[in-house]
Amino acid sequence: MDSLVLVAQFLTDPSNLMIIAVGTLVGLIVGALPGLGSVVLIALMLPFVVRMDPTTGIALCAIVYCATTYGGSLTAILINTPGTPAAAMTTFDGFPLAQKGQAGRALGIATFSSAIGGILGILVMIVATPLLAKLAYQFGPAEFFALAVFGMSMLASISGASMIKNFIGGAFGLLLATIGTDLTTGVERFTFGQPDLYEGIAVVQIMIGIFAGGELLRQATQTKVKRELIAEGVTRLPSWQDFRRIWKTVLRSTGIGTVIGILPAEGGKVAAMIAYNEEYRWSKNKDEFGKGAIEGIAAPEAANNAATGGTMVPTLALGIPGGGSTAIILTAMLILGLRPGPQLFVEQPDLLAGIFGAMLGANVCFLIYGLLGAKLFSRITLIPTTILWPCVIALACLGAYSLQQSMFDIGVMIFFAVLGFFLNRHGYAPAPIIMGLILGELIETSLKQSYLIYDGNLLAILGQPIALAFLLLSLLGICGPLIAKALGAFRDKQASLLTGNDE
Amino acid sequence: MYRLMDGMKLVAAVAIVSCGASQVVADDFPSGPIEVINNSKPGGGSDIFLRFATEAAAEILDTSIIHLSKTGGVATNTLKYVQSKPADGHTLFIVNAGTALTMMSGSIDMDQDDIIPLVRGTVEPEFIVVQAGRFEGGADFIEYAKSNPIKQAGTKVGGNAHVNALIMKNTIGMAQQTYVPFEKSGEIVINVINGNVDVALLNHEEFASQAAAGQVDVLAVLLPERLENMPEVPTGHEIGLPMDSPQIRGLGVRAGTPEEVVDKLEAALLESMKSDTYVEYLKGSGQDLTSVTGRDAFGAEFKTMYDNYQSIKKELLGG
């Protein structure tokens, strides 16, 4: 109950409301810009966030995360280009409906479903996070090791060219995490005599490079693409009939989105895909799908916004990122000296209330923006890439430099931009690499600690019920997609439509 | 003879010039922001100490203070960073047991003569903490440890806590001790509570809330005398563990920093630590202003610590 009071306090402070209003606006615009999404935006924001007061900084990340997820749907509906990968499924029915001259109706359904999904997802998060965090008292090294392995095993099912490639990417990330001075022994590993690498490779610079820089180079392959505002429309609230048609869809998809979001490594993109598929599977009028079915808009939008709250749960409770964006938010928290887990709830109730409040506020705020000015925001997407991207990459360079005032960091940023681009072309997506990078240290230290606690017998980890459960789930996570593939139930077609950064 | 005279003239000339220069340096000091380097992660006990200790100093010296953290290899990366900076007083760093240990371990080409310990800020007592109800008392634990293997949790391997664990093992005559390193004290407490490890040496603030909740027991405080505000906790000497291991933290600069700058910094830091906020901070862990000492006393103390650690060097480094 105390936490609700704190949330209310946060939301009544005018300066916080300002931050929500501005943060949501920025998030909405960036989300609507194709190629730019929450991952790129939060990565670019990191250099600033780590200089802010922790609550404001992390709350701001959470705000833009919510707003970008919704912003992506605007462009999906109006110009048939998903503003973020999570909005890819929204183009299937959103754009056809807009073409029929009902853009306002499509935007209304998307806005409404996004806000409901988002708010319900956050409510689940407010309840589930402290519960999961309490469980963390039973989490020793064995359990954390198993949990981190579970996180890595989810790489099997996130979309991408192939499971093996995701795992190779994950292993590469784990390897990157070992660069620098080993914390327990003080031995330099893979530093190649470079003093700049003693402290480990700069995670933030890698993220900026691999997400923002990699996307710049991808844009360079398609500078000829022209975007046009094909449909226009003023957002309209869903009619009573529409509402009656979609409310079940919204609730179902919210449930799917939240659960998928809570699973480590899975983000809004996968949530939207599964929700759309489920809606199609159970729908009575299947032939309407792909031609402008409002359920086809409501399902992915409710799911990907619900996933936003879901992905924050394991991030805050256990320090295991729920997806790409939360991986960056987690990094920001660690730099600010905040360690997710049960202590966080005892020591920093303000911070958590701030995050919860900010996310709730952002959802309400984008509902208002969406109803008032969807048309305006969609016009912003017509900023020429030739103007936008040089600015983005310059911002990335300055941001990478400003963290430690080091030219070496710009070098790291550019190196990973180039590396990330070519790896992505060959099917090694950035998200698994980042997951490995984030979880690497946890896996190594918890493994070492387990080795000491169980007198060198690592099999004893299997004797811990929670750890065993997670390891079995990992096995299921790896074998599940294989089995599904064997049964032919895995839809290659839809998976291959989703390219680019995860989430 | 002739040459020697020349040489002496030269030395004198250099001395005069450098003296004049350093006077100018002292007047100009600080000519920019002062960096304070911590050797552990932000948000930990050392970070909090450094921020409180230097808070008022920024105003006194009329400059800004930047806090940086260079972790890795106990104090290795901190000292490496300090080494890469000029000895002009613009780079301060934490001086604690980890500093002495790192110099000893040979992971860096520095010894005690390469740094000047400026001021001491804290002398925090350590407590023996175990799972609630696990042992009858301190004597029971020591009896158990003499004939059973013990898993002891602490922070970085090769750091202060590890060394104290080794001293504890030798003083008790433990049958077998496995040291399990964790990154943060919060994890140590959790693993003491859930029984993954048997014992840990912790500062009061690191286990205070869990002790209040009855999740952990405190067996002893490692000090010569009982604490005034916790008279019920016996000392290590009383339960058969005669060792004192208060956690000492202070600030230092590189040797070779002009004498006038060192004086100015010492004075500013001592004044900063007399501020109300710092006294409040000390109170939080049961200390008072006697924890704060200047350069002479702290230098001598650091030297003693440095020399004492030589005795366990062999055990630690296996050499």
Next chain:
Amino acid sequence: MSTREESLRKTDRTLFLESIAVMAFAATMYGVTHTFREVPPILAQGIQPTAFPRAILIIMFLLAATQAFQALKRPATEASSFGKKKPVPPLVFLTIVLLIAFAMLMPIVGTFPAMAVFLPGLAVLWGERRWILMGLSFAGFIGFAYGLFVLIMQVPLP
């Protein structure tokens, strides 16, 4: 039909070569682990700092080997979803060169002059010819960046 099969075979060869490259990388890095300093047993606590990186590299090598094996075995139909790739346009390489030039120029001429050259440079490279639009937006952006980094964050930029 024959050209299609050829292109498929080509895809498989790419995948095979890719896997070999990953295997070579893992093997090389494994070699590098031999240069790590050995630590005394009490510091290593039973696990040498080489153990974890080596385990990852072995896993990476095995994954790549599996992939190489699959590339050789894969039936033509299954490879179809990967399709053939267009070659990387030269524009990408030129963009990379420009980016590196920008980073090298920053410490020499200063951040903002370097940006004043780089921003229009990249835009022109990407085919932008509306000079007034470019002038206005980039001048505005440089002003924004100056305000953000120099005035608000007070970062000492080169």
